[in-house]
Amino acid sequence: MDLSELVTSDNAENGVWTQAVIYGKKQNFEICILGADADAVILYNREKEKEAQKLVSTLFTSKKTEESTKETAKDIKKERAEDAVVRICGLRSLDNEPLMLQGTELKCDKSSYRLLCTKIPDVIPFVVNFSNTRMNFLSPKKKN
Numbered sequence: 001m002d003l004s005e006l007v008t009s010d011n012a013e014n015g016v017w018t019q020a021v022i023y024g025k026k027q028n029f030e031i032c033i034l035g036a037d038a039d040a041v042i043l044y045n046r047e048k049e050k051e052a053q054k055l056v057s058t059l060f061t062s063k064k065t066e067e068s069t070k071e072t073a074k075d076i077k078k079e080r081a082e083d084a085v086v087r088i089c090g091l092r093s094l095d096n097e098p099l100m101l102q103g104t105e106l107k108c109d110k111s112s113y114r115l116l117c118t119k120i121p122d123v124i125p126f127v128v129n130f131s132n133t134r135m136n137f138l139s140p141k142k143k144n
Helices: 007-016 039-062 071-084 112-120 125-134
Strands: 016-022 024-031 087-092
Touching: 016 125, 024 125, 071 112, 071 125, 087 112, 112 125
Parallel strands: none
Antiparallel strands: 016 024, 024 087
């Protein structure tokens, strides 16, 4: 029995192109999304865990003021955006026109992904949910 059709790790590592669904509607562009099992995503999540452990540790052992440990809404928004940015590895328009956002051309780079996630927050749960769903990274069945 060949289990090859169940392999998701290869596509998770390389990314899968999918049409963006923003605010419940398919958009005229695609995002290449890494799976939650991709090395970059795993390393990013591990780094977040370490930072959280450090923060908890300093809360109990340090004499920091309450003011210095407060998170701002801006900090939280930035962290949420980064959860998606680490999973994006490409953007492309479906109409062969440049992908534009408020006068800025979106390219295949982290600053463009960050801008997209910051200006259109609904991109974040779309990307993260897609990334976390392993079935999205199955290869098509081979025809015999």
